[in-house]
């Protein structure tokens with residue numbers, strides 16, 4: 267049970283572009299910063315339009331409990347994220363969080379290497395995980411992919427967090443390998459064994475990574491994105507179909523799932 271879930275105020279510290287329609291916001295919210303765990307997310311209320319009553323679910327890429335701040339990198343895709351990008355330092359709002367179940371790091375053996383595979387806005391929770399692995403002294407490699415160089419971030423952050431290898435892919439070849447994260451991830455899995463693969467990105471990418479991990483007999487955790495309404499388990503808008511039958515709610519029972527329990 268998520269005992270820290272609550273409604274918290276926050277203040278914008280920084281809100282700046284980090285790429286093409288890609289924004290980094292740093293918020294001050296001491297209670298959140300001291301309780302949020304990698305793979306969990308927040309549901310942010312963006313002020314400015316009373317007709318928009320739903321919050322925006324966003325993962326986080328870094329947290330600093332000492333200074334009470336949390337960093338989120340998000341893509342500007344619609345009305346809510348456009349208004350979020352317009353928020354200025356010292357502006358305030360509130361959020362619900364920390365939400366959901368994060369990455370299971372204990373599922374990997376203590377000494378083994380793990381592989382992180384991120385695509386597009388899925389880079390945010392993967393960078394959050396990289397920081398946690400660094401704090402735990404775990405060895406890991408990272409594959410990061412984006413459509414094009416201007417939509418790529420997280421490479422420096424992954425290296426700074428101590429990643430062994432960082433492989434970059436872009437669909438158009440403007441940075442790193444031309445192609446998809448799946449090719450780079452399979453190459454690494456072929457070269458060496460990993461205890462676990464952690465992935466977040468577009469659904470077809472995660473489905474393919476899950477298939478590849480299975481082929482190499484490697485555990486795989488996926489962080490799923492679903493449309494969300496309430497964000498706290500009441501409406502079932504975010505249902506995820508399970509192999510065992512029935513559904514689980516992405517907002518409270520996810521967003522991280524074992525790849526083998528999900529119907530792709």
Ligand SMILES: Cc1cc2nc3c(=O)[nH]c(=O)nc-3n(C[C@H](O)[C@H](O)[C@H](O)COP(=O)(O)OP(=O)(O)OC[C@H]3O[C@@H](n4cnc5c(N)ncnc54)[C@H](O)[C@@H]3O)c2cc1C
Nearest residue numbers: 323324325340341343344345346347387390491492493521
């Ligand atoms: C658990 C979770 C974590 C997320 N973490 C991040 C993150 O770290 N960074 C980031 O950039 N985005 C993240 N998202 C996606 C983000 O919530 C949506 O992009 C955002 O809600 C869009 O709001 P909007 O009002 O700007 O766009 P809207 O006008 O509502 O929609 C614009 C477009 O985005 C699509 N969309 C809207 N909501 C979602 C959603 N929840 N999932 C997928 N597509 C959606 C719509 O179908 C539409 O095509 C996350 C989503 C979930 C569920």
Ligand code: FES
Nearest residue numbers: 497499501502517
């Ligand atoms: S968004 Fe309402 S139950 Fe998940």
